[in-house]
Every structure is written in structure tokens, then in C-alpha cells.
Amino acid sequence: MANKSDAVLSQFTQQVEEEAVDTSRKIKVGIIGTGWIAESHILCYKNMPDVEVVAAADLIPGKAEAFMKKFGVDGVRFYPDHKSMLDNEELDAVSVCTYNTQHAAPTIYALNKGVNVLLEKPFTVTTEEAVEVMRAEKKSGKILSIGFQPRMDENMKMIKKIVESGELGEIYYIQTGGGRRRGIPNSTFIEKSTGGIGALGDIGCYSLDMVLNAIGYPKPLTVSGYTSNFFGTNPLYATPDAHHTAAENAARFSVDDFAAAFIRLEGGIILDFRISWAMHLDTPGDTVILGKKGALRIPSTDCWNGTVGGPMTLYHDLAGERAQTTVPIIENKGAGLFEKKIRSFVDAVKYGLPAPVPSSQILYNQAIIDGICKSAEVGHEIQIEIPEI
Numbered sequence: 001m002a003n004k005s006d007a008v009l010s011q012f013t014q015q016v017e018e019e020a021v022d023t024s025r026k027i028k029v030g031i032i033g034t035g036w037i038a039e040s041h042i043l044c045y046k047n048m049p050d051v052e053v054v055a056a057a058d059l060i061p062g063k064a065e066a067f068m069k070k071f072g073v074d075g076v077r078f079y080p081d082h083k084s085m086l087d088n089e090e091l092d093a094v095s096v097c098t099y100n101t102q103h104a105a106p107t108i109y110a111l112n113k114g115v116n117v118l119l120e121k122p123f124t125v126t127t128e129e130a131v132e133v134m135r136a137e138k139k140s141g142k143i144l145s146i147g148f149q150p151r152m153d154e155n156m157k158m159i160k161k162i163v164e165s166g167e168l169g170e171i172y173y174i175q176t177g178g179g180r181r182r183g184i185p186n187s188t189f190i191e192k193s194t195g196g197i198g199a200l201g202d203i204g205c206y207s208l209d210m211v212l213n214a215i216g217y218p219k220p221l222t223v224s225g226y227t228s229n230f231f232g233t234n235p236l237y238a239t240p241d242a243h244h245t246a247a248e249n250a251a252r253f254s255v256d257d258f259a260a261a262f263i264r265l266e267g268g269i270i271l272d273f274r275i276s277w278a279m280h281l282d283t284p285g286d287t288v289i290l291g292k293k294g295a296l297r298i299p300s301t302d303c304w305n306g307t308v309g310g311p312m313t314l315y316h317d318l319a320g321e322r323a324q325t326t327v328p329i330i331e332n333k334g335a336g337l338f339e340k341k342i343r344s345f346v347d348a349v350k351y352g353l354p355a356p357v358p359s360s361q362i363l364y365n366q367a368i369i370d371g372i373c374k375s376a377e378v379g380h381e382i383q384i385e386i387p388e389i
């Protein structure tokens with residue numbers, strides 16, 4: 001189970017924007033994987049008058065049925081896996097809410113059936129899987145959007161605006177990441193067979209997206225990566241859950257709980273990154289973006305989940321003197337970020353708009369994560385290879 005302090009679900013307490021929605025055509029949606037994050041999807045879809053959730057699939061018998069009952073959604077047809085659902089339904093779109101190792105297969109199957117896909121983050125586990133998904137996307141001509149709701153945050157947009165304004169000048173160094181002192185999730189997140197990757201995929205992908213999106217997603221070239229799992233595998237620090245003791249979860253733990261890397265990006269930019277589910281430290285540092293004209297400091301709190309946790313500071317010269325400008329937190333108005341993420345996907349499907357969070361960008365995010373794992377395995381710096389799509 002993902003850390004509940006993620007404040008993902010709590011965003012539904014926000015006031016939902018009253019916007020005129022064209023209901024003359026209803027988008028038929030299916031949900032693949034009815035676990036924890038699917039709850040956020042169904043809560044959003046339920047609120048949308050132009051969406052009809054008609055099908056749901058889960059590998060665990062009875063889970064999808066109980067899920068729809070809990071959320072009071074009627075008229076849904078149920079399936080034991082993504083294939084039987086996609087073979088038997090005429091859908092406009094699916095939410096793929098499966099664990100990481102089951103991101104690629106259902107997404108490829110859906111795209112091959114001509115169905116648009118909103119795929120939860122991280123994109124996949126490996127670069128090769130991401131490339132296979134993108135080949136299916138290209139062939140299908142359908143929309144594939146990756147579920148990074150922090151993209152909808154006005155503060156995240158502000159980071160990008162600051163970079164694009166030229167205030168920082170040419171960027172040459174970025175430090176990002178973050179982590180929790182104690183925050184190891186359990187459930188399907190901690191095993192290689194389901195999670196595939198640990199802190200790297202769960203939260204690392206967010207802090208990478210925060211900075212890479214701001215600077216226009218340059219291609220990653222090389223990486224020297226390190227991963228460890230000292231906390232997850234230790235019964236003292238492993239997290240118990242409804243089905244396992246801490247000792248049992250420590251024995252199941254087979255992914256990373258900490259990662260660090262030094263990445264070279266196209267354009268001569270250095271990316272210094274670290275991420276952690278648990279450590280003997282509150283934070284490994286702020287996110288900083290250094291440019292030739294100025295620098296931006298984003299306080300580390302919550303950076304790990306793609307949230308700007310406090311006012312940012314812009315360091316620059318003013319009339320020849322060193323100056324600092326505080327960039328206050330911008331309040332997000334209207335619907336919660338998660339609802340905005342789903343709405344933007346539904347609108348893209350309805351109106352043939354580009355994917356709100358395109359795979360072409362997140363491919364580089366995935367290639368860095370995969371590169372860190374591969375470099376850590378061989379113990380030295382490696383070239384990041386990305387096959388042609």
C-alpha cells in the first residue's frame with residue numbers, strides 16, 4: 001500500500017470546479033486493476049457526467065465486484081484480467097491501475113485494440129518495456145498519458161515558467177530527489193515480481209519529472225547509479241500490513257529502498273539524484289537548479305512526491321548585487337490535482353487533444369530509472385541506450 005500521507009486521496013476534499021461539460025457523448029471507460037490507486041480514478045470518473053465506467057478487471061477473484069459496490073457504481077461488467085475485458089468490451093479508454101510489472105502488458109493490449117490509455121506512474125519497470133508500449137502507441141494512433149498528477153500543480157508549472165523565462169540562464173547542474181525517514185510501503189510495492197522497482201519507481205519518478213519537465217526533458221546519456229535495501233530487508237524497519245508481520249515483509253522485500261545517481265544529460269547538464277523510502281535522515285537535501293545567470297532552490301519537503309512543500313528561492317544578481325527573491329506557494333484552485341489529471345485525459349480522448357503527459361517525455365524518466373538499476377548491478381557508469389521507437 002502506498003504511503004497514505006501522499007495526500008493523493010485527500011485532494012478530493014477540495015471544491016470541485018463547476019465547469020460546463022458537454023454530455024452529448026459519453027466516454028466508455030474500463031478500469032484495469034482495482035487496488036488502492038484505482039479508488040482515486042473511480043472517485044473522479046464518478047463525478048464526470050460525460051464518463052460512464054462500464055467494465056472493471058482484477059486478477060483477484062471478487063475484488064473488482066467489491067470495489068464497485070464500495071463506490072456505489074452500478075451496471076459494470078467484471079473480468080478476471082485485462083485481456084478478457086478488452087476482448088469483450090467496446091471501450092473508449094482504460095485506466096491502467098495495476099502494479100508496476102503489469103503496466104506494459106495491459107497497456108500494449110489496450111492500444112492494440114484501439115483503446116486510449118491513462119497509465120499510472122511509473123511508466124514501466126524497464127526501458128525496453130516502455131519502448132514496446134510506445135511502439136504500440138505509435139501503431140495505434142491512440143492517446144497514452146502517464147499518470148503524473150503533480151504536473152497539474154501551479155507550483156510545478158511555476159518551476160517550468162522560471163526556467164523558460166531565462167531568469168536562470170543556461171542550466172548546467174541539477175540536484176533533486178528526497179525521501180522519507182521512515183516510509184516503506186508494503187502490499188505489492190516491495191516485491192520484484194509485482195513492484196519491479198522500489199523507491200525509484202514509486203517516488204523517484206516524481207522528483208525526476210519535477211526537474212526534467214522544467215528543463216524540457218533533455219535526453220539522458222550516461223548514468224552511474226547505486227541502489228540499496230538496508231531498511232526494507234530489516235525486520236526492525238520493515239512495515240507490517242494486514243496480511244504480513246514486519247519480519248515477513250522484510251523477507252519478501254526484493255526491491256530498492258534507496259538509490260543515488262549521477263546522470264549526464266544532453267546539453268552538458270549534470271543531474272545529481274537520490275531517493276529514499278527510509279534512512280537515518282529527514283531529508284537528503286533541497287532540489288536545486290543551477291544556471292549561469294541564477295539558481296532556484298525548491299525546499300526538499302515533499303519534493304520526493306513531486307510536491308513543492310514551501311516557498312522557493314530564486315538567487316540572482318540585481319543591479320550588480322547579489323539578490324534573493326522568494327517565490328511564494330501558489331494556491332491550486334478548483335478541482336484537486338488528481339481530478340485535473342483525469343479530466344485532462346478524458347478531454348484529450350473526447351476532443352483528440354495531445355496526451356497531457358506524453359510517453360515521449362516519460363521515456364527519458366524511465367530510461368534514467370532503468371539506467372540506475374543497470375549501473376548499480378554492474379557497479380560502474382553506463383551509457384543509457386534507448387532503442388528506436
Ligand SMILES: NC(=O)c1ccc[n+]([C@@H]2O[C@H](COP(=O)([O-])OP(=O)(O)OC[C@H]3O[C@@H](n4cnc5c(N)ncnc54)[C@H](O)[C@@H]3O)[C@@H](O)[C@H]2O)c1
Nearest residue numbers: 002033035036037057058059081082098099100102120188
Ligand atoms: N498517481 C499516484 O499518486 C499513485 C499513488 C499510488 C500508486 N500509484 C501507482 O498505481 C499502481 C497501482 O498501485 P496500487 O497501490 O493501487 O497497487 P495495488 O496492489 O493496491 O493494486 C493493483 C491491482 O492490480 C491488479 N492487477 C495486476 N495485474 C492485473 C491485470 N493484468 N489485470 C487486472 N488486474 C491486475 C492486482 O490484482 C491489484 O488488485 C502502481 O504502479 C503505483 O505506482 C500511483
